[in-house]
Amino acid sequence: MSRSRLEKLRQKLAEKEIDAILISQPENRHYLSGFTGSAGYLLISPQKAVLATDFRYVEQAAVQAPDFEIARINSYTADWISGLIAGLNLKKLGFEAESVTFAFYRWLSDNLKQSQLKLVPVESLVESLRAVKEPAELDLITKAVGITDRALEHIEGVMRPGMTEIEAAWEIEKFMREQGSQTLPFEIIVAAGPNGALPHHQPSARVINSGEPVVVDIGAKCGGYCSDMTRTFCPGAQDDKFRKVYDTVLGAQLAALSIIKEGMTGEQADSLARTVIEEAGYGQNFGHGLGHGVGLAVHELPRLGAKSTDVLSAGMVFTVEPGIYLTGWGGVRIEDVAAIENGKARVISKAKKT
Ligand code: ZN
Numbered sequence: 001m002s003r004s005r006l007e008k009l010r011q012k013l014a015e016k017e018i019d020a021i022l023i024s025q026p027e028n029r030h031y032l033s034g035f036t037g038s039a040g041y042l043l044i045s046p047q048k049a050v051l052a053t054d055f056r057y058v059e060q061a062a063v064q065a066p067d068f069e070i071a072r073i074n075s076y077t078a079d080w081i082s083g084l085i086a087g088l089n090l091k092k093l094g095f096e097a098e099s100v101t102f103a104f105y106r107w108l109s110d111n112l113k114q115s116q117l118k119l120v121p122v123e124s125l126v127e128s129l130r131a132v133k134e135p136a137e138l139d140l141i142t143k144a145v146g147i148t149d150r151a152l153e154h155i156e157g158v159m160r161p162g163m164t165e166i167e168a169a170w171e172i173e174k175f176m177r178e179q180g181s182q183t184l185p186f187e188i189i190v191a192a193g194p195n196g197a198l199p200h201h202q203p204s205a206r207v208i209n210s211g212e213p214v215v216v217d218i219g220a221k222c223g224g225y226c227s228d229m230t231r232t233f234c235p236g237a238q239d240d241k242f243r244k245v246y247d248t249v250l251g252a253q254l255a256a257l258s259i260i261k262e263g264m265t266g267e268q269a270d271s272l273a274r275t276v277i278e279e280a281g282y283g284q285n286f287g288h289g290l291g292h293g294v295g296l297a298v299h300e301l302p303r304l305g306a307k308s309t310d311v312l313s314a315g316m317v318f319t320v321e322p323g324i325y326l327t328g329w330g331g332v333r334i335e336d337v338a339a340i341e342n343g344k345a346r347v348i349s350k351a352k353k354t
C-alpha cells in the first residue's frame with residue numbers, strides 16, 4: 001500500500017526537482033507511512049524513507065510503517081534533523097508550507113544552516129495524491145457513511161419538539177459510537193430554527209420547536225476515514241416556506257449529483273447547484289462552496305466551489321452540500337457523499353431526503 005504511494009510522491013518530487021521532502025502534516029504522515037501516532041516526521045528521498053518519532057511511538061511505528069526506516073528522536077534536543085539529513089547529499093529539501101508553523105520553519109532553517117541546503121515550500125503535494133481514493137480507502141469511507149446514514153435515520157425517529165439541540169447531539173454521538181465510529185471527526189451540528197442560519201452552529205440548550213427547520217450535520221470515522229453528511233428535519237407540521245426552501249436545496253443538490261462528471265472543475269460542479277438556487281431567488285443565501293473532498297481529513301481536496309480549478313477525476317470522493325440560510329428563520333442544507341466512478345458521480349450515502 002504505502003509503497004505505491006511513496007513511488008507516486010517520488011515522481012512528483014522529481015517533477016519539481018526537489019531532492020527530498022519533510023512531511024509533518026498528520027494525515028499526510030499517516031497516508032504515506034501507515035503510522036497513526038500523533039507525533040513524527042517523514043523524510044522521503046528517492047532512496048530513503050525515514051519515519052522519525054519519539055520514544056512513545058518507536059514500537060508502534062515499526063509495526064505500522066514497515067516500509068520506513070525508524071529513527072528515534074529526542075524532541076528536547078534540537079539537532080535531530082541535521083543528523084537525519086547528513087550523508088544524503090541533498091540540495092533542495094521540500095517542506096509542507098500549509099502546515100509548518102513559523103516557529104518550526106525557523107527551527108528548521110537554523111538547524112540546517114551549515115548544510116547549504118535550500119528549503120523549498122511545497123503545497124498540496126501529498127494532498128493531491130490523497131484526493132484519489134484506492135478501493136480499500138473507499139471501503140472505509142463507505143463504512144463511515146453507513147454509520148451516519150443510520151444515525152440520521154435514528155435521530156429522525158427520536159427527535160421531538162421540546163428536545164434541546166444538545167440532547168439531540170448527544171443522542172447522535174452515543175448512537176454513532178455504539179455503531180463503531182472510532183471517534184467523531186468534527187463536533188456534531190444540531191441547529192434548530194434561527195440557529196440554522198449559522199452553517200457551523202454549535203449545539204446549545206435551545207429547545208427544538210414544532211414546525212421549524214433543524215439542520216443536523218454529522219460525521220463518523222472508521223479506520224481513520226471520515227464521513228460527512230447533513231439532513232434538515234422539520235418536526236411537526238411543515239409550512240410553505242420550509243417546503244419552498246427545502247425543495248430548492250434538494251433540487252439544486254439532485255441537479256448537481258446527476259450532472260457532475262469526470263473532467264469537470266470544482267467551479268463547474270458548484271455552478272450546477274448554485275444556478276438552481278439563484279433562479280429561485282436565494283443566490284445571496286448560499287454563502288459557501290458546494291462541497292469538499294473527504295478522506296483521512298473531513299475537509300480535503302478536491303474543492304467544489306466558486307473559484308476551484310480542481311478537476312474531478314476517477315476515484316475522487318467528495319460531498320455535495322448546497323444550503324440556503326435565512327437570518328432569523330434558519331437554514332436548510334442537504335449533504336451527501338459521492339465518488340467519481342464510470343465517469344460520473346455515484347452517491348454513497350443513502351439516508352432519505354424526502
Ligand atoms: Zn457536513
Ligand code: ZN
Pocket residue numbers: 228292319321335
Ligand atoms: Zn461537509
